[in-house]
Amino acid sequence: MRWACILFPQLALDAVLRRRDDPQAPLVLLSGPLQRRVLQAVNPSAQALGLRRGQTLTVARALVEHFDCEEYQPQQVEHWQQFLAAWGYRFSSHVSLDFPRALLLEVESSLSLFGPWPRFEQRLREELQALGFQHRIVLAPNALAARILANVADGLAVDEAQLPQRLGSLPISRCGFAPEVASAFAGMGLRRLEQVHALPRASVAKRFSRAVLEHIDRLHGHLPQALDCYRPPDHFHGRIEFNFDVESSTALLFPLRRLTADLASFLAGRDCGVQRFLLLLEHRGGTATEVRVGLLSAEREPEMLFELARGRLEPVQLVAPVQALSLQAQDLPRFVPAAAELFTERPQQSLGWEQLRERLRARLGDEAVGGIAAQADHRPERAWSELGQGTRVSGAQVPRPGWLLSDPQPLSDFFPRVLAGPERIESGWWDGADVRRDYYLIETADGRRAWVFHPAGKPDQFWVHGWFA
Known part of the structure; x- marks a missing residue:
């Protein structure tokens, strides 16, 4: 298996910066009681002015006159970590939030879908950048090693053969040991993990708890790391x-x-x-x-x-x-993407019907935009209705004009060219609005195509009922 760790070093700060109009303005996050406000996080612009994490607000005001302050909210960190886990779920079926401010993704099974790791990593970075979150990404053979290596590296991809050397060069303070264990190793003159790994296991077991050796074994992949599996919410x-x-x-x-x-x-x-x-x-x-x-x-x-x-x-x-x-x-219903053409001409100027319909509804109101459906009636003026009214039937198999006139108009062209017809339409006797007409498809002298008719048995006067596009 191969695991990617995405570490968010300033998650609380990014959560605030991404909703500000000017993310480059100096900003600090404050925590602590009202009597002693402390700078919990500082963005790069504020750091350039000399502000540092851990300073009191009084000292910061003495150094810099103008900077923005917002409250540090730990619950927001949890909220955005859950959000990022939902985002990461599209790339892997196994996402873990077991480490704070970090995502662990099992990516071995995803490489066949998203391509080789460099391309996959580039996509992750582009989407995180668009979302507004600073990050570090490391790939390793096991989840714990990926998380620990993310403390000191970014963009690192380690395989099984390289893992011992990479882990051995880590400072003891960055290996994930408890503070008292790291201090004890430092007191023994041990500065890097490879020095601890070189010690006899029996002597380490005598001086430290069993958890220390288990932590080292998990780092090297000798023991499995049990991780909770994230499940996205339903809303x-x-x-x-x-x-x-x-x-x-x-x-x-x-x-x-x-x-x-x-x-x-x-x-x-x-x-x-x-x-x-x-x-x-x-x-x-x-x-x-x-x-x-x-x-x-x-x-x-x-x-x-x-x-x-x-x-x-x-x-x-x-x-x-x-x-x-x-x-x-x-x-949140199931989503089925619309079918698309392989080769689309000038996609920047194209707008699908579904998108156009929804945009018109949003601009003009729900009642202003509707659809039409064919009706089981041969009379052209009654052969359609708005969606939701009447009975829908399949459209006519013979050509029908896209523009049907509400009131037929006399044909002013006395020498049209007949392209098709006549087509007899005789219907409506049951409701008192019966018609008996002979329809023709004609082409006028100026090249337009029209749908015209004359009353049955009276070919002396033609009426235009619609125009073809």
């Missing part, structure tokens, strides 16, 4: 809280794009789609405004989800400033 919930009042729906588009992108990543990992979801605009001390987004079929493309949500959100009049934006999706 999605994303929330972005603002540190200022948002008074315009336009200002909500940036966090909305982030939420819909997160939803799309979750759906791809779970291999499903979404047919309806709910946007909640949370106000201070008031009832949240609900914006419901419904689709006629399951979708999961991020751009389409954003456009549909945007179309529903923009017409909303905010009753009060918005403090937070939430997206909830409970209905």
Whole structure:
């Protein structure tokens, strides 16, 4: 087996930076009591100004006058680790969260699908970069070795033959030992793992607990590592809280794009789609405004989800400033991708019918966009109805115009060329609106094709009933 460890060295900080308009602005996360606020995490811009993790807020204010502060929330770290596990589930059936701020993926069985490891690794990095998470990735023959090597390396891929040498060069303090064990090894003059591994096992067993030797054996793959297997949830919930009042729906588009992108990543990992979801605009001390987004079929493309949500959100009049934006999706049906052509001409200008239909519904409203179905009636003006009305039947096997006039008009071309016909339509005697007509497919002098008729037995006057595209 081969295991990939994806380590997130600043997960709490990335969770905040990814929802900010300017992620390059100096930012620190604060923790501790009000009497002694401490810098828990610092972004690179703040580090360049001299701010460091562990400083008190008083010292930081003395060094730098202007920087942004947000509260460090440990529960958010757990939330985003669960989200990243759902994302990683699309690449492996065995995902583990047994180590904090890290994902473990069994990738041996996935290489045949996603290609050789360099290509697979590049795809992981591109998607994580788009999601806004800093990361380190290491590949190793066992899960524990991959996690420990991720402490000191990035982009490392180790096989069975290289593993002992790579592990032997690790500092004792970075090998995953308990602090007291690492201190005891340092007191014995042992600085690297290879020095510990060279000691007689009996002497190590006398000085340390059995867990130390078992840890070393698991690192080298001599003992199996039991890992819990992650299972994605059956619903999605994303929330972005603002540190200022948002008074315009336009200002909500940036966090909305982030939420819909997160939803799309979750759906791809779970291999499903979404047919309806709910946007909640949370106000201070008031009832949240609900914006419901419904689709006629399951979708999961991020751009389409954003456009549909945007179309529903923009017409909303905010009753009060918005403090937070939430997206909830409970209905996650199976997703079947639409068939696509192997060679698509100018794909940047193409828009599928399903996407166009959903976009029009979002912009114009559900009642403004409908469909039509053929009806079991030979009279052209009654041969169709809106979807959901009447009985659907298969369409006519003979040519019918795409543009049917509501009121037939006299034919102004006196010398048309007849292409087909006549076709006798005689129907409607049972409801008092009977017709007896002879229809022809003609071509006018200017090259247009029309569907014309004359009353049965009266060929002196032709009427245009429709035009062909």
